[in-house]
Amino acid sequence: MPSAVNTDWRYGQYHGVGKSMNFFRLAKSFQSEETGAVTVDWVVLTAAVVGLGVAALSAVKTGTGSLSSKINDYLASQEISSTF
Structure with a gap:
């Protein structure tokens, strides 16, 4: 039976953390440019x-x-x- 919460970390959607994880990834790539x-x-x-x-x-x-x-x-x- 599938879970109601997506626990796949690859897409960054675990408990709403995905958007902040993507932001930090974007900030890190911006800093290295x-x-x-x-x-x-x-x-x-x-x-x-x-x-x-x-x-x-x-x-x-x-x-x-x-x-x-x-x-x-x-x-x-x-x-x-x-x-x-």
Whole structure:
């Protein structure tokens, strides 16, 4: 006579423990996966490169603004001679 409770452990249905057993199995396989780690590394590396680019741009921007105004003043003070 068959029992009312499924006692087969292969399917994880013994007294409702199957869902938690499957969750732990899924969590363990997720922890051992390394394919997403490469994506995270690239995101962090790209963010660092962009951050360094922004820092370099802000440092260069202040220097070029001052230099361009000095060049403008020098060129405006020069006279063009029409005779040699």
